[in-house]
Amino acid sequence: MDEKYLDNLKKCSRCGGCQAHCPLFSATGREPYVARGKVELLDHVRSGNLQWNDKLAEIFSTCLLCGSCAENCPNGVQADRLVMMCRKELVADRGLPIIKKNIFQHLLKYNGRLNAMGILLYLYQKTGVQKLVRTSKVLELMPMDLARIETLLPPVAGRSFRKTVPFLNPVDHPRLRVAYFTGCVTNLISPHVGLSVLRVLQANQVEVVIPEQYCCGVPAFASGDFATGSFLGQANVREFSRYPVDYIVTDCASCLSTWLAYPEWLESQGADQLVPKIMDINRFLVEVLDIKLNPQELGIKVTYHDPCHLKRTTGGKSAPRELLKRLSPAYEFVEMGLADRCCGSAGSFNLSHYRLSQKVVAPKVKSIEESGAGLVASACPSCLMQLNHALRNNESPVQAKHVVELVANVM
Ligand code: SF4
Ligand code: SF4
Structure with missing residues (x-):
């Protein structure tokens, strides 16, 4: 493992402060699942006291990579990055599960x-x-x-989003030209989100191209399969480099964070040049287009869930909230208590650790209901799937929608 990641082992003072911020520790009370426990175990692996085995593999697979521990660690330990690198090492040592x-x-x-x-x-x-x-x-x-x-699976679209829309979506007198990275969930499961993105951009004189593209690679990277993740990342960089655009936009927080990591994870010059152009759709609408909305009163209360992969990026917390405020009086934004707590979706964590992910999302559902909102908005299609599933299971009338769907709805 690269020294820059191993430095985290030396930095950890074992203070235990991460326990208060780890959603898995809240759900289980188990020390091996929290950052301190993982750092301690890895220290033993490095010093040769422990060998990688099934139990350790299970422990290191049990992490949401939500980054909450790293954000709050007084010593700057990046346990989420460390866990990813352990998974990479485990794949090299033991291969991937079939x-x-x-x-x-x-x-x-x-x-x-x-x-x-x-x-x-x-x-x-x-x-x-x-x-x-x-x-x-x-x-x-x-x-x-x-x-x-x-039962996690919402109704699936018969045709993928990218099969139903053209490569070039022109407008008269374009202000800007953007390339749209749709992500797999929008493409295969939630094409209505993609249609909302197109509608809002075109209504604001933005020409949109939708290049050939692949999964951003996050499920593979997060599972330690850097070979597949790099293959996909390089394919995306190659395809998007072919079109001169002002920005690349995405509606998916996980895709955004993966693109932002491409320069670190891919050995490709192109990534360095492309990545400064990528932007979350909320930030693009607020900071670049500064869109003005004049919605009619609908009187619907809406709260907001922070995707872990968006909230620590530039404008990742403020831009979606600013957009929601601009939707007044159609939608009245109310903050919920646990807005920035992980929902337990975490890429494919809710598939590999279904029961635990439902424990993680339970306090979020309670917080949404306590906010009194009729809708919860977010900016990550995977979070939306997890939230809608948990809300349905809880027989809650609240629905989860992408912020951009609400914007398109008032235009
Ligand atoms: S990871 Fe950070 S917060 Fe957790 S025990 Fe180590 S130093 Fe303390
Ligand atoms: S990344 Fe999240 S789930 Fe993993 S140890 Fe840190 S706080 Fe816990």
């Missing part, structure tokens, strides 16, 4: 296969097979909480 290996290496790299999977899921939901599967309870017999994980 399911992840197949998904990352035989699905994520191929857009055609991803689109085909989207169609299969659509048919599964639309032809009555899903109903049959649920009624028969056959998934209850499967391992890994498959029956519950299956």
Whole structure:
């Protein structure tokens, strides 16, 4: 492991301050899951007292990479980065679990296969097979909480977003030209979010190009498969370098944070030049376009959930809130108590650790309900899936929507 990451081991004073900020520690009370516990274990691995084994692999896979410990650590220990590098080392040492290996290496790299999977899921939901599967309870017999994980999936679109929109979306007298990185969830599951992004940008005289693109790589990087993550990142850099644009925008916090890490994780000159152009759609609408809205009164209270991958980026906390304030009086923004607490989605954490992720999201659901809002907005399609799932399970009438959907709604 690179010395710059190992420095974190020396910096940790074992003060335990991270316990108060770790959503997994709140949910489990277990020391190995908190930053201090992981640092201690890794110290033993480095000094040869411990060897990587199944139990350690399970402990290091149990981290949301939410960065809350790092943000609040008095000694600047970046435990989330350290965990990622441990996962990389584990993959080099022991390989990937078979399911992840197949998904990352035989699905994520191929857009055609991803689109085909989207169609299969659509048919599964639309032809009555899903109903049959649920009624028969056959998934209850499967391992890994498959029956519950299956319920995470919202209605899937029959055609992917990028298959329904052209490469070039022109406007008369464009102010700016942007490339849109859609992310996999918007592309395959939530095309309405992509349509909202297009609508808002075009209404503000922004020409939008949607280049050929791949998964940003976050599921692979977060699981330690840097080879697949780098393959995908380099493909994205190559495709986006082909079009001269003023900015690259994305509606996905996880994709944004992965793009921001490309210069560190990819050995590619192009990444350095492209990355300064990437921007979260909320920040782009507020800071670059400074959009003006004049909405009619709807009287709907809306609160906001901070995606972990957005809140520490420039404007990541302020821009979505500023947009929500500009939606008044259609939507009245109210802050919730636990706005910046991780929702437990964490890329694919809610798939690999379903029950624990539901424990993590429980206080968030309570906080949303206590805010009195009828809607919770956010800026990450994965968080929205997790929040809608948890709200449904809690029989809450509150719905989770992307901020840009609300903006498009008042235009
Ligand atoms: S990671 Fe930071 S907060 Fe946690 S024990 Fe170490 S020094 Fe203290
Ligand atoms: S990154 Fe989040 S989940 Fe992981 S140890 Fe830190 S606070 Fe806990």
